Amino acid sequence: MNPQLSSPDPWPEAPQLPGPIIMDQRWTDALFLHWRVPEATAAAFMPPGVMPDVYDGSSWVGLIGFRMRKAGLGRGPAIPFFGDFNEVNVRLYSREPDGTRGVVFLSLDADRLAVVLTARAAGIPYVWSRTGFHSAESDGSTGYSVRRFRGGASSEFAAVPELDSVVTDPLSIHLTARFGLHTSFRGRTLYIPNTHSAWPLHQAELIRLDDGLVSAAGMVVAGPPDSVLFSPGVRTQFGRPRVVST
Numbered sequence: 001m002n003p004q005l006s007s008p009d010p011w012p013e014a015p016q017l018p019g020p021i022i023m024d025q026r027w028t029d030a031l032f033l034h035w036r037v038p039e040a041t042a043a044a045f046m047p048p049g050v051m052p053d054v055y056d057g058s059s060w061v062g063l064i065g066f067r068m069r070k071a072g073l074g075r076g077p078a079i080p081f082f083g084d085f086n087e088v089n090v091r092l093y094s095r096e097p098d099g100t101r102g103v104v105f106l107s108l109d110a111d112r113l114a115v116v117l118t119a120r121a122a123g124i125p126y127v128w129s130r131t132g133f134h135s136a137e138s139d140g141s142t143g144y145s146v147r148r149f150r151g152g153a154s155s156e157f158a159a160v161p162e163l164d165s166v167v168t169d170p171l172s173i174h175l176t177a178r179f180g181l182h183t184s185f186r187g188r189t190l191y192i193p194n195t196h197s198a199w200p201l202h203q204a205e206l207i208r209l210d211d212g213l214v215s216a217a218g219m220v221v222a223g224p225p226d227s228v229l230f231s232p233g234v235r236t237q238f239g240r241p242r243v244v245s246t
Contacts, residue, residue, distance in 0.1 A: 011168070011198035015179050017239030018193065027196075028233035029133065029142055030066040031159055031204065034175055035214075035221040037061045042092050045104060045218065047189040049246035050182045053095040055174045060226075061106075061219045062091045062175065063157065063211060065144030066233070067133055068110075085112045086131040088146050088155060090217040093175070094182045096244060102180040102191060106217035109146045109155075123185035127152075134158065141207055142230060153216035159204035161230035167201040172229055176201065182244065189244040196236035204230040 042052040042059035052059040065088045089108040095101050109129040110116055116126040132145040143158025180193040206228045214221055 011173060012177050014195045014197065015193065017195050017237060018242070019240065021237050021239060023238040024235075025237075026069040026233060026235045028067045028069050029135070030064065030199070030231045030233055031142055031144060031157070032175065032227070032229040032231070033063040033157060033159075033206070033209070033225040034060050034227040035225050037092075037219060037221065041219065045092055045106060046094055047104065047182055047184040047244075049189045049244040050094040050096050050102070050104070053093040053101055053174075055093075055171060060093055060175060061214060061221065062089075062093075063155070063214055063225075064089050064091065065133070065157070069233075085110050085115065086133045086144065088129075088131055088144050088213065090213050090219070093178070096182075096191070100180070100191065101178060102182045103178050104182050106219070107213060109148065109213070123183050123190070124181075139207070142204075143208060146213060153212035155211040155213045156208060157206070157211060158208040159206045159228050159230060161202045161204045163202055165203050167203055167229060171227060172201050175227065176229070176231075189246060190241045191244050192241045193239045194236050195239070196234040199231045199234055202230045204228045 036058040039052050039054055039059045068085050068087055087110045090106040091103045094104045108126045109131050110126055111131045113128050116128045119126040128149050130147040134143040141158045141160045146155040176199045180191050183190050
């Protein structure tokens with residue numbers, strides 16, 4: 001079953017993964033910031049065989065922070081220490097000609113060097129950084145910070161979730177109902193599928209944004225994000241990659 005989004009409300013059915021399961025992990029305390037960008041701008045970053053996935057006449061670039069928890073290989077137990085870390089990524093949204101939808105990562109910042117090196121060897125653009133998570137009881141805010149080692153870009157952003165509001169609008173689902181990623185590896189485009197339950201989504205009020213990651217990834221945005229969402233998280237599993245026809 002292809003992860004296609006033909007009817008965004010209710011949440012689309014999660015696809016069945018082709019075996020074997022290669023990773024099992026939990027994503028928690030996720031903060032999603034999104035801006036509109038021109039389709040032509042996003043197209044320049046698409047690997048061969050995929051195109052920008054447009055919604056409401058625009059492509060979208062996301063700045064997403066979350067906490068990786070209990071990550072493990074296959075169906076085995078979580079990997080101690082290396083299976084728990086904070087991540088901040090910049091991503092675009094992709095689509096194959098048959099409608100299969102995914103994401104294209106422009107950068108992924110994390111503070112586990114072994115994870116970064118392993119992922120980069122597989123063609124996924126991880127960056128070794130000091131990546132922090134912040135939660136303040138005083139104002140109920142959730143936020144992330146990135147300081148790349150050896151200088152370079154940094155980021156800090158935070159928002160206050162509106163936990164009494166549940167978000168199910170088509171745009172929010174379009175940006176979060178993503179069941180795989182497209183990446184280039186050794187001259188081929190791969191699709192790495194994943195599956196997870198529906199993100200429990202809440203509107204969030206942005207209270208702080210000082211970001212250099214989006215521009216460092218080659219994207220130009222202006223002003224505050226067009227969408228700010230929070231989710232307490234989901235459990236996800238990844239399946240066997242396949243080669244995309246080009």
